Amino acid sequence: AQSVTQLGSHVSVSEGALVLLRCNYSSSVPPYLFWYVQYPNQGLQLLLKYTTGATLVKGINGFEAEFKKSETSFHLTKPSAHMSDAAEYFCAGVLGGNEKLTFGTGTRLTIIP
């Protein structure tokens, strides 16, 4: 079955520490993959996306993600966390050749001062 799995519904990191949010996918064809961020009481904002080509993609606010086909992963990273990064992050994918966007269940990121 086509799916997106986010490991860890809550992640806490100290300010200045590395942020790592995990996402794995299952798709019968090469996927398109996305990370969205949602700040409290707001809509979803696109952070970055992978479609084809370079497997390391850079997004807004210093985030980046690497598409690893062998590991079926698309983990999101940021070298140094800021307080403003506190939000919920969603991994999503266009999987299995259909046009629909499938979401993971989200990871809430908390930054510890």
Place this chain on the structure above:
Amino acid sequence: NAGVTQTPEFQVLKTGQSMTLQCAQDMNHEYMSWYRQDPGMGLRLIHYSVGAGITDQGEVPNGYNVSRSTTEDFPLRLLSAAPSQTSVYFCASRYSETQYFGPGTRLLVL
């Protein structure tokens, strides 16, 4: 461009009432969709449309109707609201492979 707009921002309904959530986009995107967001479940697709006059069901369509008479507008109708429909509803439009989301409508059904 205003992007994707949604009205109302908040709504409280009583069980059995009907209402329409409005969604509009000014980017001339053909593909539009409606999602609901519930805690711990991510976003789930309710209905989508690939162009004016064409709609189809998503993952959780029961209790909701849609129509698409113009490229710009994609309203979502709740025919008889139930407490299980308490949620945050997001409309999105798509250009190429990327979906762009509206600010959401927060719905409480008592």
